Amino acid sequence: MTNTDKLSSIKAFVQAVQAGGFSQAAEQLGQSRSTVGKAIARLEARLKVKLFLRTTRSLSLTSEGEHFYQDCLRILTSLDEAENRLAQHAHEPAGQLRVTAPPLLGEKWVMPVLLPLTRQWKSLSLDLRFSAQRLDLAAEGLDLAIRIGDPRCSYRH
Numbered sequence: 001m002t003n004t005d006k007l008s009s010i011k012a013f014v015q016a017v018q019a020g021g022f023s024q025a026a027e028q029l030g031q032s033r034s035t036v037g038k039a040i041a042r043l044e045a046r047l048k049v050k051l052f053l054r055t056t057r058s059l060s061l062t063s064e065g066e067h068f069y070q071d072c073l074r075i076l077t078s079l080d081e082a083e084n085r086l087a088q089h090a091h092e093p094a095g096q097l098r099v100t101a102p103p104l105l106g107e108k109w110v111m112p113v114l115l116p117l118t119r120q121w122k123s124l125s126l127d128l129r130f131s132a133q134r135l136d137l138a139a140e141g142l143d144l145a146i147r148i149g150d151p152r153c154s155y156r157h
Contacts, residue, residue, distance in 0.1 A: 009043040012036045013051060014072050021059050094123035101146040103130040110146060 015025040016036060026036040044051055051065035061069060101110045106128060118124050129135075129142070137145055 005042070006046075009039040009046075010072050011076070012039040013043055014069065014076060016040060016052075016059070017061060017065075017069050089123070092123060093117070093121045096125045096127055097144070098127040098129070098140075098142045099144045099146065100129040100131055100135055100140075100142055102132045102148060105146065105148055106130040 012025060012029065012031075012035075015029055016022050019025040019028055022036045022040070023033050026033040029036065040051065047068070049064045049068075050062050051068060053060045053062055097114070099110065099114065100106075107130065111128065114126055114128070118126055129140075135142060135145060137143075
């Protein structure tokens with residue numbers, strides 16, 4: 001059984017418990033009752049334990065099923081939280097932004113623009129280097145160099 005199959009069967013199991021039956025779970029999952037029933041049967045076979053007590057009129061959890069259900073809820077909640085954290089970080093700048101600019105330009109114009117970004121995005125940090133020297137961006141690990149004047153002119157050290 002692949003990890004995807006395991007997760008699908010666990011989701012079917014949790015949904016069946018929450019819905020109170022296979023038919024309702026199947027409807028909520030957009031699957032057939034047979035698909036949900038088979039997923040849970042495969043799960044029980046793999047675990048070598050009965051999770052449900054089934055009668056023609058009711059469906060209830062065994063004691064093992066209840067423990068497994070609680071564990072599954074914690075796992076699925078953790079998985080949702082992990083996905084939500086990643087989704088949040090995907091839309092939020094993070095890491096260190098390394099910028100160089102001439103001293104006066106950097107202090108007067110660059111810092112007032114960049115510093116508020118670190119208050120807005122707590123995962124963003126700045127490494128500001130104020131220098132008029134020509135720097136090798138790759139060798140210095142810089143993301144951005146802001147310069148004024150003719151870029152073809154060499155700066156004197």
